[in-house]
Amino acid sequence: MSEQMNAANKEKLVSDLKVVISDTEELLRATAGSAGEKVSELRERLGVRLRDAKERVIDMEVALVDKTKAAARATDDFVHEEPWKAVGVAAALGLALGVLIGRR
Numbered sequence: 001m002s003e004q005m006n007a008a009n010k011e012k013l014v015s016d017l018k019v020v021i022s023d024t025e026e027l028l029r030a031t032a033g034s035a036g037e038k039v040s041e042l043r044e045r046l047g048v049r050l051r052d053a054k055e056r057v058i059d060m061e062v063a064l065v066d067k068t069k070a071a072a073r074a075t076d077d078f079v080h081e082e083p084w085k086a087v088g089v090a091a092a093l094g095l096a097l098g099v100l101i102g103r104r
Helices: 002-030 037-081 083-102
Strands: none
Touching: 002 037, 037 083
């Protein structure tokens, strides 16, 4: 269950970083006509950092997809190797959820 939460948190982080990258690109486009040595130096540094951030986000996204696929494969293997255990676990979870929902 905590792996699912970590995956959800990583997906949210990747999504948030994509928004920040998009906003930064928009800021760079908006300040393209601004003159001044400091502004152009800042734009250059920001551009380099933006490229680095894009690469890291892509790497994170690839790693997240790989981990998700590995978890799905492991689950599929378990269900195929131990079908009755999988049915038992599913039934126990269904019973537990039914009891929790029934108490409300």
